[in-house]
Amino acid sequence: MKIQPDEISSILREKIKGLKLEIDIAETGKVVQVGDGIARIYGLNNVMAGEMIKFPGDVTGMALNLEEDNVGCIIFGESEKIKEGDIAKRTKKILQVPIGKALLGRVVNALGDPLDGKGEIKAEDFKPVERKALGVVERQPVKEPLQTGLKAIDSMIPIGRGQRELIIGDRQTGKTAIAIDTILNQKDTDMVCIYVAIGQKKSSVAKIVNVLEEKGAMAYTIVVVASAAESASLQYLAPYSGCTIGEYFRDKGEHALIIYDDLSKHAVSYRELSLLLRRPPGREAYPGDVFYLHSRLLERASKLNDELGGGSLTALPIIETQADDLTAYIPTNVISITDGQIFLNSRLFYSGFRPAINAGLSVSRVGGNAQLKSMKSVTGQLRVALAQYSELEAFAKFGSDLDKTTQDQLKRGRRLVEILKQSQYSPLSVAKQTFIIFMANEGFLDDIEIENVKKMEEELFSTLDSEYKDFMKSMIKDKLNDEIKDAMRKICKKVLKKF
Amino acid sequence: MKGILAAKRYSQAIITDLDEKEIHSILSDVEILQSTLAKYPEILSILNSHLYTHDLRLEIVHEMSKNLKNSKLWENLFSILLKKHRFIILNLILQDMEKNILHIKNQIKIDMTIAHELSKKMLDSISKKIEDIVKKDVILNIKIDPDILGGFVARTDSMVIDGSIKNNLVKLLNVKSIKQ
Numbered sequence: 001m002k003i004q005p006d007e008i009s010s011i012l013r014e015k016i017k018g019l020k021l022e023i024d025i026a027e028t029g030k031v032v033q034v035g036d037g038i039a040r041i042y043g044l045n046n047v048m049a050g051e052m053i054k055f056p057g058d059v060t061g062m063a064l065n066l067e068e069d070n071v072g073c074i075i076f077g078e079s080e081k082i083k084e085g086d087i088a089k090r091t092k093k094i095l096q097v098p099i100g101k102a103l104l105g106r107v108v109n110a111l112g113d114p115l116d117g118k119g120e121i122k123a124e125d126f127k128p129v130e131r132k133a134l135g136v137v138e139r140q141p142v143k144e145p146l147q148t149g150l151k152a153i154d155s156m157i158p159i160g161r162g163q164r165e166l167i168i169g170d171r172q173t174g175k176t177a178i179a180i181d182t183i184l185n186q187k188d189t190d191m192v193c194i195y196v197a198i199g200q201k202k203s204s205v206a207k208i209v210n211v212l213e214e215k216g217a218m219a220y221t222i223v224v225v226a227s228a229a230e231s232a233s234l235q236y237l238a239p240y241s242g243c244t245i246g247e248y249f250r251d252k253g254e255h256a257l258i259i260y261d262d263l264s265k266h267a268v269s270y271r272e273l274s275l276l277l278r279r280p281p282g283r284e285a286y287p288g289d290v291f292y293l294h295s296r297l298l299e300r301a302s303k304l305n306d307e308l309g310g311g312s313l314t315a316l317p318i319i320e321t322q323a324d325d326l327t328a329y330i331p332t333n334v335i336s337i338t339d340g341q342i343f344l345n346s347r348l349f350y351s352g353f354r355p356a357i358n359a360g361l362s363v364s365r366v367g368g369n370a371q372l373k374s375m376k377s378v379t380g381q382l383r384v385a386l387a388q389y390s391e392l393e394a395f396a397k398f399g400s401d402l403d404k405t406t407q408d409q410l411k412r413g414r415r416l417v418e419i420l421k422q423s424q425y426s427p428l429s430v431a432k433q434t435f436i437i438f439m440a441n442e443g444f445l446d447d448i449e450i451e452n453v454k455k456m457e458e459e460l461f462s463t464l465d466s467e468y469k470d471f472m473k474s475m476i477k478d479k480l481n482d483e484i485k486d487a488m489r490k491i492c493k494k495v496l497k498k499f
Numbered sequence: 500m501k502g503i504l505a506a507k508r509y510s511q512a513i514i515t516d517l518d519e520k521e522i523h524s525i526l527s528d529v530e531i532l533q534s535t536l537a538k539y540p541e542i543l544s545i546l547n548s549h550l551y552t553h554d555l556r557l558e559i560v561h562e563m564s565k566n567l568k569n570s571k572l573w574e575n576l577f578s579i580l581l582k583k584h585r586f587i588i589l590n591l592i593l594q595d596m597e598k599n600i601l602h603i604k605n606q607i608k609i610d611m612t613i614a615h616e617l618s619k620k621m622l623d624s625i626s627k628k629i630e631d632i633v634k635k636d637v638i639l640n641i642k643i644d645p646d647i648l649g650g651f652v653a654r655t656d657s658m659v660i661d662g663s664i665k666n667n668l669v670k671l672l673n674v675k676s677i678k679q
Contacts, residue, residue, distance in 0.1 A: 015671050021650065022670075023662035025632060028654075042503060043657045069504045087659065 027090040029071065031055070034082045037231040038276045041071045041088045050130050052091040057081035060111070061088070062095050062233070065277050072277045074233035076111060094130065097241045098123030099248035104192065107209055107223040110238040112245075115225060116209075124248075129240040131247065133299035140305040142339075145370045146257065146314050149185030149427020150178065152357045152420045155379045155437055156386075157342055160370025161255055162303025162312035166334055168319045168326065169344030173356050175318045177424050178342065179259040180208060182316065184215050185427035186257065192249045193221040194258040196242035199235050199265030202227045215425065232276075235269035243300050246313045250302070253309025258301070262318035263294055267330045284329050294330075295337045326361070340364035354421060359386055372430055373479040378437045382416060385441070389413020408446070415445040418453040431472040432461055435488065438480070444492045448499060460495045506591035513576065513592075514599050524568040526600045529593050531567065536590060546577075546586040556581055598656065607635040612644045612652045614664070629653050632660060 029043025039061060041053070053061040053073050059081050065072025075082065097112035100123050107116040114121050142160030159165045167175045183193045195212075197205045205225050212218045222245055226238035239260045249256040260266065267290055274287035282288045294317075301315035319334050324346065326335070335341055340363045349356035371379070388409050396402060396410060419440050422428070436457055439445060448456050464472055468491060475484050517525065536542060542563075546556050560577035564570045580586045601607060609629060617625075622639070630637050633655070649664035 019667065019671060021662065021664070021667050023628075023660060024666060026659050026661070027657055028659050029657065045657060069507075089659070 029088045029090075031082055031084055031086040031088055032070065034075075034079060034084060034086075036276050037075050037079050037233050038273070039073045039075055039079070039082060039088070041073055042069070044071045044088065044090055047071055047090055048092075048094065050094045050128075052093050052095045054089040054091055055082045056086050060095075062237075064273070065279070074236070074273055074277075076231065076233050076237070079231070094128040095237070096126040096128050097244050098125075099127050099245055100124030103222045103245060104220060105218045105222075107205075107225060109230070110224065110226045110234040110241045112241060127244050127248065129237060129244050130296075131244060131300065133296065134302050134304070138305060138308055139302050140310075142303050142312075142366045142370050144255075144303075144312070145367075145372055145430075146182075146191070147185055147189075147427075147430055148178065148182040149429075150181055150355055151422055151428060151433045151437065152355055152359070153178070153342060154371075154430060154433055155375060155382055155420075156359055157340065157357070157362045157364040158367035158371040158375070159314065159316075159340075159364060160303075160367045161314050162301065163340070163364070163366055163370070164298045164301045164315040164317065164338040165364060165367070166317050166319060166338040166341040167344070168321060168331060168335070168341050169356070170321050170324055170346045173344040173346050173349045174354060174424075175320070175344055176204075176208070176261055178344075178355055179261060179316055179318065180211060181425065181427050182257065183212065183221055183259070184217050184425060186220060187215070187217060190255055191220065192246075192254060192256045193217070194224065194242045194246045194256060195221060196224045196226075196239050196258065196260050198226055198238050198260065198262060199228050199269060200225075200261065202229060211425065232269040232272040235266065236273055239263070239266055239297055243297060243313075243315075247300065250304060250311040250313040251309070253304075253311040255312045255314075257314045257316065260297075260315065260317040262320050263334060264320045264330055267293065286329060290330070291333050291337075294334055298334075298337050339366045352421075353417065354423070357420075359383075360390065372434075372476055374476040375430055375434050375437075377480045378434055378441055381441045382437055385409070385412055385416055389416065411446055412440070412443065414450055415448070415453055416440050418450055419445070419457060421454075428461075429472070431476045432464060434476060434480075435464065435472075435491075436460060438485075438488055439492050442489065442492065444496060448496075452499065456495070456499060459498055460492075463491070463495050502588045502591055505585065506588045506595050509576070509580075509588075509592045510595035510599060513572065514596060514603075521569070522600055522603060525572075526597065528567045528569055528573065529597050529600070532573075533590075533593050533597070535563075536593075543586055543589060546581065547584065553581065601638070605635050606638055607633055607655055608638045608640060609633075610640045610642060610654045612642045612647055612654075612663075614645050614647050614649045615643060625651055625653075629660060633658070 027044060027046060029041040031039050032042045033040040047063045047066065049063060049066055051063045053063055055061060059075060059077050059079070061073040061075045063071050063073050098121055102122045102124070106114055106118060106121060108121070109115055142162045144161040146159045146161050147154055148159060153159065167178055169175050179195070183195065186193055195208065205227060209218070209223055212221055224238050224242040224245065226235040242258055246256040246258045267286060270290065270293050271286050275281060275285065279287045298315055298317060301313045303312040304310055317334060317338065319331050321328065321331055326332070343358045343361040344356045345358040346356070348358060389412070392406055392410055393413065419436050439460065445453055445456065471487065545551060546559060557578060560581060561574060564573035564577060567573050580589060626637050626639055647663035647665045650662045652663050653660040
């Protein structure tokens with residue numbers, strides 16, 4: 001961009017001509033202590049909890065502790081610029097972030113400032129990061145499905161729009177992969193996705209953004225980043241900012257999906273802030289309100305009633321466990337807040353079962369109502385068969401002489417497990433998922449070698465894509481009736497002939 | 500921080516139950532003490548130091564309070580501060596007392612910065628403007644700082660009223676406003 005001095009001086013001249021001298025009145029306090037991203041301010045008697053505070057050098061903070069003689073404030077940005085005795089000004093505004101469609105495709109920090117070098121974001125409006133969750137009257141039950149594109153989830157742990165489904169598991173078990181696959185699967189739908197990265201390595205975030213860009217998913221995605229290099233205050237703020245951004249779409253009657261990756265690190269950053277603010281520590285040194293920290297965030301996910309436009313905000317919080325311990329403090333808290341959990345097991349992951357979902361410990365409490373009828377008609381059988389398989393598999397290890405029924409059940413189970421495996425970044429349509437599960441349930445795969453199940457699946461999908469596009473569209477519209485089932489059986493037999 | 504809290508308690512304890520006449524005499528005592536301590540800051544270090552005996556320090560505070568209008572009250576306060584080894588917060592106590600007494604009299608002390616000497620008429624008009632904002636009678640403490648270019652900046656403990664040309668120009672030169 002060329003800078004033209006004439007243009008600038010004419011703008012300035014115009015501005016000076018129209019200059020109206022103003023008097024700024026600000027309530028102020030004095031910084032008495034600063035360090036570790038925390039400042040203590042003397043004064044600011046009328047400050048509100050959560051109010052934005054301005055420090056010299058354009059540094060922003062947020063009042064968190066209103067004490068008898070001082071105000072405890074968290075600082076966003078460079079706290080090194082603040083020194084003792086500095087003036088802190090009230091802004092009389094609760095901390096706000098920009099919202100609007102202009103954020104789509106952008107990577108922003110917890111304050112909504114762009115990080116991707118794509119220029120300024122022209123926000124439609126600014127909204128407070130902390131907003132009260134909607135009441136009972138404004139909501140309606142979850143009734144529309146949110147397809148993740150993953151067979152194991154859409155069939156057994158269905159997620160509905162407006163639901164809060166926890167993804168939980170040890171490190172390196174594929175939690176983020178599920179979240180990213182879900183985002184990728186929203187392509188060509190009316191869903192807007194928000195990915196909130198909390199306390200992650202910048203390289204990991206860059207990798208995710210790269211994948212989303214490559215797969216064309218950034219067009220409908222907003223990434224909010226508070227990386228590990230950022231202060232605890234920004235990490236604490238990021239999920240609330242992301243939620244406010246998502247609520248904009250929900251309140252307009254649109255649908256949004258928000259992923260908090262991850263809330264364990266969020267709790268840790270809040271613990272750090274609380275200890276620095278000298279709030280009393282409780283279990284595992286977390287402050288007493290750590291439950292409220294997450295409950296008030298996740299309660300904001302909702303499905304609005306039709307009078308309010310019927311928009312939805314679906315939340316997929318992620319929690320990292322240590323050694324598969326679901327009974328630790330933060331995991332139990334978030335499990336109890338959410339409407340179900342997808343539990344990923346490291347043993348399954350390393351034995352090659354990916355996504356490593358433990359079907360026994362995973363549950364979706366409300367998603368069943370939102371599941372498509374066509375899918376529902378095949379999953380009942382799938383769950384039963386899988387449960388029987390896991391029980392028999394353990395039993396079969398002790399003896400070799402098994403009757404035919406047991407052997408058949410084991411055979412079916414192995415194939416079901418095999419079809420539930422799915423590679424990363426390859427989400428499937430509901431129709432394809434329904435079809436392959438139907439095929440396994442009906443026993444068409446029983447005589448296929450385990451090694452060939454994947455090939456068989458690929459063959460089926462390519463046949464469906466090339467020859468049965470219209471049928472696939474119509475089959476998911478309602479419950480699978482006998483006529484459709486017969487048609488499906490015919491297709492299965494046709495594909496089987498190739499093997 | 501703890502000092503401020505403690506000073507507030509002492510100041511509150513002295514001011515409570517004072518009648519109007521006493522308030523005036525206390526304020527003049529406070530002003531005398533403040534100017535003395537500003538002139539001889541070492542007094543506080545001596546009174547707070549264990550190098551001098553308690554009796555000697557008591558003698559000093561007795562002499563100090565003798566010439567004040569409310570000598571008995573000040574002597575009592577000084578002996579408590581000596582006993583509790585808190586003489587270091589005397590300045591804070593005096594500041595808080597001054598603030599509270601002025602508050603009772605519906606007055607406020609304001610540090611006002613101007614760019615250059617102003618006529619009395621102009622100062623009165625600024626003072627009137629500030630009085631309208633703070634809704635109190637204003638006692639101005641004027642400081643000259645050419646850096647603000649023009650206008651004025653008025654500061655109290657809890658408020659900044661910035662009507663300086665510098666501030667207006669900074670706002671004008673804001674990058675965002677040029678883009679618009």
